[in-house]
Amino acid sequence: MTDRAVEDRDTKRPVTVVTGFLGSGKTTLLARVLAAPSIANTAVLVNEFGEVGLDHHLLRRVDERTVLLGSGCACCTTREDLVGALLELLDMDQRGEIPRLDRVVIETTGLADPAPILHTIYTDPVLQHHFSVDLVLTTVDAVNGALHLDRNPESVKQVTAADKIVVTKTDIAEPNSAQGLLSRLSKINPSARIFEAAFGELDVRELLRPGGVGAHARPASLAAESGNPHDVGDTYSVSVTFDGAIDWTAFGIWFSMLLHARGEDVLRVKGFLDVGEAGPVILNGVQHTIHPPEHLGEWPDEDHRSRIIFITKRIQPEELLDSLLAFHELLGARPLHLHAEQSIPLP
Amino acid sequence: MCVLCGQDFVAQAHWTDRHVEDRARASYPGADPVEYQRDRRRDRGHRVVLTNEVLSHYGLRVEDWGGSKYVLRDRKGRSELVQDLGSLWPAATKLAGRPPDPLDPALCEALSAAHDG
Numbered sequence: 001m002t003d004r005a006v007e008d009r010d011t012k013r014p015v016t017v018v019t020g021f022l023g024s025g026k027t028t029l030l031a032r033v034l035a036a037p038s039i040a041n042t043a044v045l046v047n048e049f050g051e052v053g054l055d056h057h058l059l060r061r062v063d064e065r066t067v068l069l070g071s072g073c074a075c076c077t078t079r080e081d082l083v084g085a086l087l088e089l090l091d092m093d094q095r096g097e098i099p100r101l102d103r104v105v106i107e108t109t110g111l112a113d114p115a116p117i118l119h120t121i122y123t124d125p126v127l128q129h130h131f132s133v134d135l136v137l138t139t140v141d142a143v144n145g146a147l148h149l150d151r152n153p154e155s156v157k158q159v160t161a162a163d164k165i166v167v168t169k170t171d172i173a174e175p176n177s178a179q180g181l182l183s184r185l186s187k188i189n190p191s192a193r194i195f196e197a198a199f200g201e202l203d204v205r206e207l208l209r210p211g212g213v214g215a216h217a218r219p220a221s222l223a224a225e226s227g228n229p230h231d232v233g234d235t236y237s238v239s240v241t242f243d244g245a246i247d248w249t250a251f252g253i254w255f256s257m258l259l260h261a262r263g264e265d266v267l268r269v270k271g272f273l274d275v276g277e278a279g280p281v282i283l284n285g286v287q288h289t290i291h292p293p294e295h296l297g298e299w300p301d302e303d304h305r306s307r308i309i310f311i312t313k314r315i316q317p318e319e320l321l322d323s324l325l326a327f328h329e330l331l332g333a334r335p336l337h338l339h340a341e342q343s344i345p346l347p
Numbered sequence: 348m349c350v351l352c353g354q355d356f357v358a359q360a361h362w363t364d365r366h367v368e369d370r371a372r373a374s375y376p377g378a379d380p381v382e383y384q385r386d387r388r389r390d391r392g393h394r395v396v397l398t399n400e401v402l403s404h405y406g407l408r409v410e411d412w413g414g415s416k417y418v419l420r421d422r423k424g425r426s427e428l429v430q431d432l433g434s435l436w437p438a439a440t441k442l443a444g445r446p447p448d449p450l451d452p453a454l455c456e457a458l459s460a461a462h463d464g
Contacts, residue, residue: 249394252363252432253401254449260436261448281366290362295369319450326455329462330397 012132013093015104016208017117020139021148021155022110025168029139029197030107036204041102043089045082079120082106083127090130103208104131111154114138114161119289133291134210138162138192142173145181149188149233156235159185160267160311161286162192164207171198190237191270191309235267238317240324242306244333245276254327263288265315271308272299283308307338361431366390388414398435404457405443409435 020026027046033039092098108114114136121127138158141148145167148155159165165185170178178196185194195202251273259266267287272280279296310320317337324335360368367390371383391411398409402419412418412428419438420426427438440446448454 247397248366249363249390250397253394253398256361256363256432257401257436257447257449260440261446262450292365293362295366315450322452323449323455326458327449329458330400 012130013090013101013104014134014210015106015121015131016135016137017106017108017114017133018137018139019108019112019114019158019161020110020166021141021145021152021158024110024139024141024145024148025166025197026107026110026139029137029166029168030105032202033105033204033207038205039103039208041099042105043098043101043103044105044107045085046107078123079116082117082120083124086121086127086131090126111152113154113157115157115287115289118161118286118291122289122291128292135208136161136163136286137166137207138164139166139168140181140185142167142170142178142181142196146177146184149184156188156233156313157267157287159188159192160235162189163210165189165192165194166202166207167194167196169198170196187237188235189268189311190239191268191311234314235311236313236315236317237309237311238320239307239309239338240271240321241308241336241338242274242331242333243336245274246306247330247332248273248275248281250327250330250332251275254324254331258323259285259288259290262315265313266310267313268311269308272306273308274304274306280304280306306333361433363432394432398432400458400461401447401449401454402439404454405439405445405447407439407442 018026018030030044030046034042034044086104089098089101089104093101106117108117118133118136121131121133138161140155140159145155149159167178167182167185173181182194182196185192195207255269264287266285269283269285269290271283273283275281275295277295279298282291282294282296284291310317312320321335321337324331328334367383367387370386391414395409395411395417402409406422407419408421409417409419417429417431417435418426419429419435419442421442425442427442429435429438436447
């Protein structure tokens with residue numbers, strides 16, 4: 001890891017975004033997480049004080065106020081309310097009025113698309129230097145989750161933006177439907193690690209750990225399941241590697257052009273890229289918002305191949321692969337499609 | 348804009364520009380600033396060459412503009428000044444009348460043909 005990256009990790013306050021559809025158990029999960037003794041010095045921003053009392057000294061309510069930028073793209077909006085609330089917390093932290101913030105948790109409304117939250121933190125001139133989103137947690141209700149995914153595009157966006165998915169209410173769902181939902185979630189977002197939780201019971205420390213290599217291991221029962229391409233609607237995912245190191249500048253041209261032309265259909269990108277340096281580049285993006293790519297000083301494991309997952313809407317995996325193949329002279333390597341059985345752990 | 352070096356103060360580095368900035372910050376204190384400038388210039392030059400391979404399909408061309416911006420031109424002599432790749436594509440869309448799309452089969456074919464030929 002570069003010194004800069006180490007410095008960022010040391011100085012930037014991690015932000016965890018908790019999202020999930022209406023009634024999917026966000027607040028219950030949050031109440032459980034905040035009760036854990038290891039979670040001290042955490043500030044919480046919520047949209048509404050719910051029925052489940054969150055008794056917390058650093059609880060703030062924010063009213064969702066979005067400022068649409070000129071492009072009119074829904075994911076590239078700035079949440080003014082968040083800017084205000086985070087700057088206030090930063091001010092209190094720097095004045096020493098509160099203990100140093102270890103973490104900020106932002107709970108979204110059930111209908112929120114999490115992308116504007118990431119956009120706000122990564123583009124605000126002040127916030128980008130003091131905060132970094134380390135984790136997007138999405139709750140999905142085992143009873144109604146499938147229905148939400150069918151009917152609400154926001155629900156699909158929440159799942160694709162997730163680093164970790166918590167399936168709630170598994171205790172009251174039909175075992176078969178819960179299993180079907182788990183399988184569907186892992187097809188929509190193969191890069192996310194899925195947890196099952198009844199009554200918000202789960203290992204908080206594990207849940208809040210930023211995704212390490214291998215963090216997306218799926219429940220073993222899913223491995224053998226045959227895929228039905230129709231059950232994920234028009235959402236596709238494809239894992240890609242390359243037959244050699246790629247040119248980072250060329251990849252930047254290809255991907256920034258893709259985001260400009262088809263950004264609203266590129267729901268998620270996540271992976272390691274071998275750019276011919278000592279370590280890989282970590283790429284992580286949700287719609288138009290790309291986390292500042294981190295150039296690591298060394299590979300975290302033995303496997304030094306690029307491995308990248310694209311989750312798209314309406315864009316077929318073959319279209320992406322054909323395009324990368326056409327760009328192979330610029331990129332310096334040819335793309336190879338990784339099938340499910342060859343999938344490699346992601347950051 | 349800084350009156351001494353002519354560079355803009357850009358609040359937000361585009362994600363494709365971060366690696367050069369990160370390398371500069373990661374270098375030891377007192378590192379040779381000439382090295383950083385050389386690195387940055389090489390990177391920009393390389394980007395211009397690669398971007399032009401794509402833009403030629405749309406009748407456009409980009410050049411480095413004083414090491415701080417890029418100038419994008421079409422064949423009619425119209426031009427746009429852009430800061431980075433984030434603002435290059437909207438400007439290219441304006442000049443070309445359509446967004447350059449890496450999934451466009453015609454562009455893919457043109458790129459393959461250029462390299463096979």
